[in-house]
Amino acid sequence: MSQPIGSLLWRSLRAYQVYGANTDVGKTIFSTILAKASKKRRPAENVWFLKPVSTGPLDEADDRHVSRFAQGVSTHCLHQFEKPISPHLAALSSAQETPSDSKVLRGIRDHFVECAQAGPGFAILETAGGVHSPGPSGASQADLYRPLRLPVVLIADSRLGGISSSISAYESLRIRGYDVASVMLFHDAVYQNDDYLRTYFDKQNIPSLSLPFPPERKESLLEDEKSLATYYEDVSSLPSMQDLLSRLDEQHENRINRLQSMPSRALECIWYPFTQHQLLSPERITTIDSASGDFFQTSTLPVKAIDNYTEDSSAPLLKPSFDGSASWWTQGLGHANPELVLAAAYAAGRYGHVMFAEAVHEPALSLAEMVLKYLNNPRMSRVFYTDNGSAGAEVAIKMGLRAARLRYGWSPSDNIEIIGLQGSYHGDTMGVMDCAEPSVYNEKVEWYQGRGFWFDYPKIKMANGSWVVEVPENLQQALGSGGVHSSLTDIFDVERREHGEEGQRYQQYIIDTLEKLQKQGRKFGALVMEPVILGAGGMLFADPLFQRMLVRVVRENPELFGTRSNETTTIEGTSNDWSGLPVIFDEVFTGFYRLGRASSSAFLGVHPDVSIHAKLLTGGVVPLCVTVASEPIFNAFDSAEKTDALLHGHSYTAHPIGCKVAEKSLQTMNELDKTGHWDVFKLDWIAPSNIEAESGDIKLHTEECPTGVWSVWSKDFVTSLSLHDKVRGVFAIGSVLAIELQDPSGGGYTSTASKELQSALMTGTLGDAGPRWDIHCRVLGNVLYLMASQMSTPETVREIEALVRASL
Structure with a gap:
């Protein structure tokens, strides 16, 4: 099993990366000075210099220069290319294989692990060219x-134009989440860039230091080397140089101390969500130093004194932790995705935030048009912006109830309810709480009333190696006992299944139930569902056929809900007009490729009248939600009276930063889908008859397999989990994996059956080399779920699978 690559931090090793604001600014000279000064300061300690990628003749290599003029310093180069050109061109023109980014990073990590284990020391990693050199x-x-x-x-540029390039380099690093520890440059009496930059970086609380230029090149090589050796000896001995090293040491210790103290400090001043604080201790709080790709970088430091504990100063203080909950289901394109970060920075620089009522800006308009295009729902025509999924659901409920009240002529004072599914949950705000049945989430919430009827329904899982439709015992007389299906794709062939016995039973049961509710005099204003998977309720995988039939029955039997009023704001006879009740799909969790398709409604073969989208909408960078509606729903609020308008909004409605990030996020995911980025996963799930080899490549006949359902989690892995004696059932679709553990007490949100597995995954494992890594994951009672991102590689997913197997 390979070792994930994470941030590097040790108590014993003070490691720094040297970036240049431009080419030819003296990075190697400053690296030599740093190395030599550090060796002088602490002669007994080790000093290392690493050049990951070098170009040009070997005798002019930077590591050789450092070795020559900083005696006692260990130097190393990972990849040397002969031609003195940009590394990407040098790699292309070289006979040797071009090292991947992953290989370069692993080489650096493995080298620094060896350095840390060798004892206390100072390490320098010198880059090539400027900050953005390839x-x-x-x-x-x-x-x-x-x-x-x-x-x-950061080695700033002392030449003409160097102020601009230096500040630009600094901003590029900051935008990407780097901490700039210090700035160094040459003192030029003509341009005096160091004076300006010192003032600039002092305001950022970043120590800066200017040093004299090295002597001019001498005629003979021997004289030149002597002159340069004298220069390095003198400059490395300067008090200002030693003071800078002291400040770097101080920063290093402060960083470690902050990491160690954060859990205790947090417990004193933070009120955590979904947390009973009497059960919380500093040891249970995960300190996240940063995040990149699919991984957090979490602290390994003990948060308080432990008996008989002796810290190994060479042990890593940070470890990679796979973000198994996708940061509460928001992360899709990798943490710190540079394209999303730059989109956010651009919009922040262009707009900040601007008022949206009766105004428009380019990111909001562009995103609205893009959402309507990608959802490909012929009913939809309007996009309403909110800040999060809960607020978006509030808006959707307002939309549906208003449209139904006007159509059926109900009074505003009438008690109008919703129809939903058991286990539904649409957010934590007071209004949408009432759209969920009584549960642990709301049973102790003042004002909760629970305004609705929630159907029980068949669920899907793989158990003992087979995909099964599991019907609740109380429904078996009406719906049958369920059954076994040949594949997940077979289960989602809802158009075929609805004409069979299952479809007929589902339809009759739904009609009978709604007729009983009608006789009770209850009024309903909307059908509200989470398509395919009900998330917060326990990762419940609903039979898609039941959800499809529920929509069909509601739309085809409007007489079950009331008599149509003569006064209506809907458009008669149009294809996008709603019937029965407005159908609202909450796709906050399941939408935008979480399950492998742009919209999870595609799995049911029906189009909602209103849908809610958040989470993956912005790739986990900033909060944003869109509630998308049809024109007839919009028309329910359209009149000459201001009080008839949808009087809902937020201070940050359609904030440009969120809209711009969402635009980039959707573009990226749509491109991944079009280019077959996920085909490597689909091949494992889709029937062999839909696959062919062409010119040595594997291709999918997706046009012949439009209902193909797949997962990033391998079929063999899911099957093996379902056969485990501790597992009651499992399902996987798209990036989602849910494991239901056996629980003699029956399971549910308060179950602790999955805690043991969660603890094992969060303890983690040792990789081939370097720091331990683990899986940071969440549980919902006896269900443990994991989510890959839409960018996760097959290698990463298979590593997670192996750890899950071992932990079980």
Whole structure:
């Protein structure tokens, strides 16, 4: 099992990354000075210099220069290319294989692990060229090295134009989440850039230091080397140089102390969500230093004194933790995704936030048009912006209830309810709480009334190696006992299944239930569902056929809900007019490729009248939600009276930063879908008859398999889990995996049956080398769920699968 790459931090090793504001600014000279000064300051300690990628003749290599003029310093280069050109071009023109970004990062990590284990010391990693000079793969160095997140010593540019390039380099690093520990540059009496930059960086509380230029090159090589050796000896001995090293040491210790104290400090002043604080201690709080890709970088430091504990100063203080809950289901394109970060920075710089009522800005308009296009729902025509899924659901309920009240002529004082499914949950605000049945989430919430009827329904899972439809015992007389299906794709072939016995039974049961409710005099204003998976209620995988039939019955039997009023604001006879009740799909969790498709409604073969989308909408960068509605729903609020308008909004409605990030996020996921990025996962799930080999490549006949259902979690893995004696059932679709553990007490949100597995995953494992890694995950009672991102590699997912197997 390979070791995930994470941030590097040790108590014993003070490691820094040297970036240049430009090419030819003296990075190697300053690296030599730092190395030599550090060796002088602490002669007994080790000093290392690492050049990951070097180009040009071997005798002019930077590591050789450091070795020559900083005696006692260990130097190393990972990848040397002969031609003195940009690394990506040098790699292309070289006979040797171009090292991948992952290989470069692993080489750096493994080297620094060895350094840390060798004893206390100081380490320097010197980049090539400027901040954005490409690595061998062509990726910007600022992005290539970001997972390591080493503190930076930035070498500023003392030449004409250097102020601009230096500040630009600094801002590029800051935008990507680097900590700039210090700035160094040469003193130029003509341009005096150091005076300006010192003032600038003092305001940022970043120590800066200017040093004299090295002597001019001498005629003979021997004289030149002597002159340069004298220069390095003198400059490395300067009090200002030693003072800078002291400040770097202080920063290093402060960083470690902050990490160690954060859990205790947090417990004193933070009120955590979904947490009983009497059960919480500092040891249970995860300290997250940063995040990159699919992983958090979490602290391994003990938060308080432990008996008989002796810290190993060479042990890593940070470890990679796979973000198994996708940060409460928001993360899809990787933490710190540079394209999303830059989109946010652009919108922040262009707008900040601007008022949206009766105004428009480009990100909001562009995103609204894009959402309507990608959802491909012919009913939809309007996009309403809110800040999060709960608020978006509030708006959707307002939309549905108003439209139904006007159509059926009900009074505003009438008690209008919703129809939903048991286990539904649409948010934590007071209004949408009433759209969920009584549960642990709301039973002790003042004002909760629970205004609705919630159907029980068949559920899907794999158990003992087979995909089954599991019908609740109390429904078996009406719906049958369920059954076994050949595949997940077979279960989602709802158009075929609805014409069979299952479909007929479901339809009759729903009609009979709604008729009983009608006789009770109850009024309903909307059908509200989470398509396919009900998330917060316990990762409940609903039979898609039942959800499809529920929509069909509601739409085809409007007489079950009331007599149509003569006064109506809907458009008669149009294809997008709603019937029966407005159908609201809460796709906050399941939408935008979480399950492998742009909209989870596609799995049911029906189009809602209103849908809610958040979470993956912005790829986990900023909060944003859209509630999308049809024109007839919009028309229910359209009149000459201001009081008839949808009087709902937030101070940050349609904030440009969120809209711009969402636009980039949706573009990226749509492109991944079009280019077959997920085909490697689909091949494991879709029938062999839909696959062919062409010119040595595997291709999917997706046009022949439109109902193909797949997961990033391998079929063999899911099957093996379902056969485990501790597992009651399992399902996987898209990036979602849910494992239902056996619980003699019956399970549910308050169950502790999954805690043992959760603890094992969060303890983690040792990789081939370097720091331990684990899986940071959440549980819902006896259900433990994991989510990959839409960018997770097959290698990462298979590693997670192996750890889950071992932990079980």
